[in-house]
Amino acid sequence: MAEEKSFHMTPEEFRRYGHAAVDWIADYHSRIESFPVLSQVKPEEIRASLPKNPPAQGEPFEAVLKDVEQLILPGVTHWQSPNFFAYFPCNASGPGILGDLLSSGLGVQGMLWSTSPACTELETHVMDWLVGMLGLPDKFLSSSSGGGVIQDTASSAALCALLAGRERSTHCVSNKKGANGRLVAYVSTQTHSSLEKAAMISGIGTDNLRQIEVDEKFAMRPESLARRIEADKQAGLTPCFVCATVGTTSSNAMDPIAEIGKICRERNLWLHVDAAMSGTAMLCPEFRHLQGGVELADSYNFNPHKWMFTNFDCNCFWVADRKALIQTLSILPEYLKNQATESGAVIDYRDWHIQLGRRFRSLKLWFVIRHYGVDGLQHHIREHVRLAQEFAEWVRNDNRFELVAPVPLNLVCFRHKGTDPANQTDSNQTIMDRLNRSGDLFLTHTKLNSKLTLRLCVGQTNTKRRHVERAWRRIQEEANKVAAD
Amino acid sequence: MAEEKSFHMTPEEFRRYGHAAVDWIADYHSRIESFPVLSQVKPEEIRASLPKNPPAQGEPFEAVLKDVEQLILPGVTHWQSPNFFAYFPCNASGPGILGDLLSSGLGVQGMLWSTSPACTELETHVMDWLVGMLGLPDKFLSSSSGGGVIQDTASSAALCALLAGRERSTHCVSNKKGANGRLVAYVSTQTHSSLEKAAMISGIGTDNLRQIEVDEKFAMRPESLARRIEADKQAGLTPCFVCATVGTTSSNAMDPIAEIGKICRERNLWLHVDAAMSGTAMLCPEFRHLQGGVELADSYNFNPHKWMFTNFDCNCFWVADRKALIQTLSILPEYLKNQATESGAVIDYRDWHIQLGRRFRSLKLWFVIRHYGVDGLQHHIREHVRLAQEFAEWVRNDNRFELVAPVPLNLVCFRHKGTDPANQTDSNQTIMDRLNRSGDLFLTHTKLNSKLTLRLCVGQTNTKRRHVERAWRRIQEEANKVAAD
Numbered sequence: 001m002a003e004e005k006s007f008h009m010t011p012e013e014f015r016r017y018g019h020a021a022v023d024w025i026a027d028y029h030s031r032i033e034s035f036p037v038l039s040q041v042k043p044e045e046i047r048a049s050l051p052k053n054p055p056a057q058g059e060p061f062e063a064v065l066k067d068v069e070q071l072i073l074p075g076v077t078h079w080q081s082p083n084f085f086a087y088f089p090c091n092a093s094g095p096g097i098l099g100d101l102l103s104s105g106l107g108v109q110g111m112l113w114s115t116s117p118a119c120t121e122l123e124t125h126v127m128d129w130l131v132g133m134l135g136l137p138d139k140f141l142s143s144s145s146g147g148g149v150i151q152d153t154a155s156s157a158a159l160c161a162l163l164a165g166r167e168r169s170t171h172c173v174s175n176k177k178g179a180n181g182r183l184v185a186y187v188s189t190q191t192h193s194s195l196e197k198a199a200m201i202s203g204i205g206t207d208n209l210r211q212i213e214v215d216e217k218f219a220m221r222p223e224s225l226a227r228r229i230e231a232d233k234q235a236g237l238t239p240c241f242v243c244a245t246v247g248t249t250s251s252n253a254m255d256p257i258a259e260i261g262k263i264c265r266e267r268n269l270w271l272h273v274d275a276a277m278s279g280t281a282m283l284c285p286e287f288r289h290l291q292g293g294v295e296l297a298d299s300y301n302f303n304p305h306k307w308m309f310t311n312f313d314c315n316c317f318w319v320a321d322r323k324a325l326i327q328t329l330s331i332l333p334e335y336l337k338n339q340a341t342e343s344g345a346v347i348d349y350r351d352w353h354i355q356l357g358r359r360f361r362s363l364k365l366w367f368v369i370r371h372y373g374v375d376g377l378q379h380h381i382r383e384h385v386r387l388a389q390e391f392a393e394w395v396r397n398d399n400r401f402e403l404v405a406p407v408p409l410n411l412v413c414f415r416h417k418g419t420d421p422a423n424q425t426d427s428n429q430t431i432m433d434r435l436n437r438s439g440d441l442f443l444t445h446t447k448l449n450s451k452l453t454l455r456l457c458v459g460q461t462n463t464k465r466r467h468v469e470r471a472w473r474r475i476q477e478e479a480n481k482v483a484a485d
Numbered sequence: 486m487a488e489e490k491s492f493h494m495t496p497e498e499f500r501r502y503g504h505a506a507v508d509w510i511a512d513y514h515s516r517i518e519s520f521p522v523l524s525q526v527k528p529e530e531i532r533a534s535l536p537k538n539p540p541a542q543g544e545p546f547e548a549v550l551k552d553v554e555q556l557i558l559p560g561v562t563h564w565q566s567p568n569f570f571a572y573f574p575c576n577a578s579g580p581g582i583l584g585d586l587l588s589s590g591l592g593v594q595g596m597l598w599s600t601s602p603a604c605t606e607l608e609t610h611v612m613d614w615l616v617g618m619l620g621l622p623d624k625f626l627s628s629s630s631g632g633g634v635i636q637d638t639a640s641s642a643a644l645c646a647l648l649a650g651r652e653r654s655t656h657c658v659s660n661k662k663g664a665n666g667r668l669v670a671y672v673s674t675q676t677h678s679s680l681e682k683a684a685m686i687s688g689i690g691t692d693n694l695r696q697i698e699v700d701e702k703f704a705m706r707p708e709s710l711a712r713r714i715e716a717d718k719q720a721g722l723t724p725c726f727v728c729a730t731v732g733t734t735s736s737n738a739m740d741p742i743a744e745i746g747k748i749c750r751e752r753n754l755w756l757h758v759d760a761a762m763s764g765t766a767m768l769c770p771e772f773r774h775l776q777g778g779v780e781l782a783d784s785y786n787f788n789p790h791k792w793m794f795t796n797f798d799c800n801c802f803w804v805a806d807r808k809a810l811i812q813t814l815s816i817l818p819e820y821l822k823n824q825a826t827e828s829g830a831v832i833d834y835r836d837w838h839i840q841l842g843r844r845f846r847s848l849k850l851w852f853v854i855r856h857y858g859v860d861g862l863q864h865h866i867r868e869h870v871r872l873a874q875e876f877a878e879w880v881r882n883d884n885r886f887e888l889v890a891p892v893p894l895n896l897v898c899f900r901h902k903g904t905d906p907a908n909q910t911d912s913n914q915t916i917m918d919r920l921n922r923s924g925d926l927f928l929t930h931t932k933l934n935s936k937l938t939l940r941l942c943v944g945q946t947n948t949k950r951r952h953v954e955r956a957w958r959r960i961q962e963e964a965n966k967v968a969a970d
Contacts, residue, residue, distance in 0.1 A: 007861030008580025015511040022503030027494040046606040058858035064515030075603025092592040096496025105510030107577040118560025119532040129539040178666040178690030193818040203688015205663030333678040373543035376492035
C-alpha cells in the first residue's frame with residue numbers, strides 16, 4: 001500500500017526550519033537592545049493585524065516566522081533585555097532554552113515513574129543536588145523523609161503547601177468532608193498575593209488569612225504572629241499554616257525564619273518558606289544567613305525561572321515529609337495503575353502537585369547547572385548583587401533621592417523626594433512613566449509606607465555594569481526634567 | 486572598562502549548539518521506531534548513572550547532549566513513537582515544537598496584558614479561532630460575554646471551573662469565609678480522577694462529590710443526576726457544579742450533554758464539559774453530534790497537547806461568563822497595578838487561572854494551526870478515527886476477543902475472552918505485559934464492569950496503518966501463545 005497523504009513536518013523539514021528558528025532566536029538576542037523594553041502598542045493593536053479566520057490550508061513555515069518578526073515582536077515586552085529592571089526578573093539562558101527544546105522534542109509525559117523513568121529520576125536527582133547547592137536541610141533530600149519536585153510557579157507550590165498544612169491539621173478530614181471555615185493561615189502584610197489566592201482556592205477563605213504586621217524593614221513581626229495564633233486558638237479556630245518569605249516581592253524583605261519557625265514548631269503549624277526570587281542567592285554561602293532557621297521549614301520553594309537562568313516555567317519545591325504532601329494530593333484511578341507504582345519503589349510525581357500531566361522540566365535545569373557549574377552560577381549572582389549594591393550607593397549619594405527599604409540583595413527600592421511635598425507621588429510616577437515610555441529601560445513600582453516607590457531589580461542574564469549605569473543616568477535625567485517642569 | 490567575565494552562552498554559541506539540538510531531535514524522530522516503546526529500565530537505574538554531585542565548573546554542551554543520548558534515552562518511554570497506543574496520546578509536531586522554542590527564546594512573562602501585549606492578544610485570537618474551528622457556541626468568544634484561556638492541563642481547568650461554580654453558588658462568599666462543607670458537586674463514576682482531586686483542593690471534599698451511575702455505554706444517567714440533585718437540595722445541601730465528559734478516559738464514553746445541560750440550567754448549576762482528548766475530533770463537523778447540547782455549558786476544555794499535534798502543555802479552556810471566572814480568581818497587589826489594567830480595556834490572564842506567571846503558549850498553537858491549516862488537521866484526525874474503527878472491526882471479527890465499549894472515535898476497549906473462564910483476567914494481563922515488555926508497542930488497561938480491559942488509542946502523530954496492523958498482529962500472536970501456555 002502506498003504511504004498515506006501527510007501534512008506533518010518531516011524530520012528533514014524539522015531540521016531546516018529548526019535551524020531557522022534557532023537562528024532567529026540568536027539574532028533576536030543579538031539585537032535585543034535595539035527594541036523599546038516595554039512594548040509600546042495600544043490595546044487590540046496586535047489582534048487587528050491578525051487574520052480574522054484561521055487558514056483552511058497550511059502555510060509555509062517561513063511565512064509564520066516572518067509574522068513573528070513583523071506582527072508579534074512589536075507587542076513583546078523584552079523580559080530578556082539587559083535593560084529590564086521591572087518586577088522580579090524571569091531570566092533565561094542558552095542552555096536553559098535548549099534543555100527545554102529537548103524536552104519538547106522528546107515529548108514525554110512524566111505523570112508516573114513508569115511513563116518515563118528518566119523524567120522522574122533526573123528530577124529527583126537534580127532536586128537533591130540543589131539541596132546541597134542552596135545549603136538547605138538534609139530532610140529535604142529524597143533519601144530522607146522529604147523530597148523535591150518541580151512545579152510550574154511559586155503560586156502552585158504555595159497552594160500545595162497550604163493544602164498539606166490544611167490536611168495535616170485536620171488529619172486529612174478536609175479532603176473528605178470539605179473545609180470547615182475554621183482553619184486559619186498566617187502571612188505578613190508583605191507576603192505575595194498568591195497566598196491570598198491560595199486561601200481562596202483551598203476553601204480556607206481570605207477572612208481566615210491573617211496578615212501579620214511587619215517591622216520597619218517590612219519583615220514579619222514574630223511576636224505579633226504568636227499573639228495572633230494564640231488569640232485564634234482561644235476563639236476555637238484551627239491555626240494550620242504560616243508562610244514566611246525570603247525576599248518579599250514588594251521590597252525584598254526577609255522574614256525572620258528562625259523565630260517564626262520556632263513558633264510553628266511549638267504549635268505544630270506547617271511552615272512554608274517562599275524564596276521565589278531570592279532563593280537563588282543561596283547558591284552563595286555568604287547570603288545564607290538571610291534564611292537562617294530554614295531547617296525549621298516544612299516546605300520551601302524558589303524559582304530558577306526568576307534568577308537562575310532557567311527559562312519559565314521552573315519552580316523548585318521541597319517538603320520535609322513527602323508522605324504529608326502525597327496523602328494530600330494522591331488519587332489512583334484504575335487506568336493509571338502499574339507494577340512500579342504498586343511496588344512502592346518509585347516516585348509518581350503526579351501525587352506531588354495539582355496537575356496530572358507533566359513535561360520533562362528537569363532537563364533544562366540540568367542543562368543550566370552543567371553549563372554554568374556551581375562556580376559560574378555563583379559568579380553571576382554575586383555580580384548582580386554587586387551591581388544592585390552599587391546602584392543603591394548612587395541613590396544614597398544623590399540627595400534628590402532616598403532609599404525606602406534595606407537592600408539585602410539585588411532589589412533597590414528608592415524614590416525621588418520630589419520638588420514639592422504636595423506632589424511627591426507624582427514626581428515618581430512621572431519619572432517612571434517617562435522612562436518606560438522612552439523604551440530605554442523598564443522599571444516598576446510598589447507602595448511602601450503608603451508612598452509610591454520605584455523598584456530596580458538587577459537579575460537579567462545579560463545585565464552588565466553599563467546597563468545599570470545607563471539606567472541611573474536616565475533616572476537622573478528624568479529627575480532633572482521633573483525639577484524643571 | 487573591560488567587558489566583565491561571563492559564563493553565558495553567546496548568541497553565536499547558541500546558534501551552533503541550537504543546531505546540534507535540533508539535529509538531535511530530527512534524528513531521534515527518524516529512529517524512534519528502533520527503541521522499545523516502554524522504557525525497560527529498573528527503578529534507580531537512571532539515577533545510578535548520574536554523578537552524585539553537581540559540577541563545580543561548567544561542562545561543554547557536547548558532553549551534556551551526549552549524556553542525553555547515553556544516560557537519559559534508555560529511561561525514556563517513547564510517547565512520540567507511532568507504536569504508542571497507551572493512555573491517551575500526548576502528541577507533538579514540528580511546528581508545535583518550534584513554536585514552543587520561540588516561546589522559550591522570547592522568554593516573556595504574560596501575567597498581565599502590559600507585560601507582553603502580544604502574548605495576551607495572540608492567545609485571545611487563537612482561542613476565538615478555535616471556537617469556530619470546533620463548532621463551539623458563540624458565547625465562548627471574547628467578543629461575547631465569555632472567552633478562552635490556555636491552561637496547562639485539564640486538571641487545572643477543571644479546578645478553575647469547579648471554583649467558579651463554587652463562587653457562583655455562594656455569591657462569592659466561599660472565597661471570603663471559606664468553604665462550608667455543604668457544597669455538592671456531581672460527576673459520573675467514569676469522570677476523570679482530576680475532578681476528585683479538584684474536590685479535595687477546593688475544600689468541597691470528596692464526600693460531597695457525587696459519582697452518578699452510568700448506563701451500559703458508560704455514560705452518565707441524567708435521570709440519576711436529577712434525582713440526586715433533588716435529594717441533596719432536600720437535605721439542605723447546596724448543589725453547585727456538574728462535570729460532563731466528552732470521551733471519558735477509561736472508555737471514551739460520551740455523557741449526554743443536552744440532557745445534563747437542561748438539568749443544570751433549570752437548577753442553576755455550573756456545567757463544565759471536559760473534552761480533554763475528544764474535543765480535537767470536533768474539528769470535523771461529522772463528530773460534533775457527540776457533544777450536542779454544548780451550548781448549555783458554562784465552561785468547556787480540551788487539550789491540543791493530547792491529540793492536536795501541539796506539544797505539552799496546552800489546555801484550552803473557555804467560559805461563557807468571564808466575569809464569573811475573574812471574580813473567582815482575581816487578586817491585585819500594588820506592584821502589579823498598571824494603566825492598561827485600570828483602563829479595563831485589556832485581558833489580564835493571571836486572573837483566569839491558578840498561577841500568576843505564564844509563558845507565551847499560544848505561539849505553538851498558532852504555529853500548529855497555520856502549518857496544518859484546518860483541512861490538514863481534519864485529515865489526520867479522520868485518519869486516526871478510521872484506523873481505530875478498522876482495528877475495532879478486526880477485534881469484532883476475531884472470536885477470541887470482544888469489544889467492551891462502543892468505539893465512537895479513536896479509542897478501542899477490548900479484551901481477550903480467555904481460554905478458561907477462571908483466569909480470564911490473567912490472559913489479558915499476560916498479553917499486555919508481554920507486549921509491553923517486548924517493546925514493540927505500548928498499550929494500557931482499564932476496568933469496565935469489573936473486567937480487566939485493554940485499551941488501544943490511535944492518536945500518535947505518526948501512527949499509520951502499518952503500525953496499527955502490526956499492533957493487531959502482535960496482539961494475536963500473544964493471544965496464540967496464551968492459548969498454548
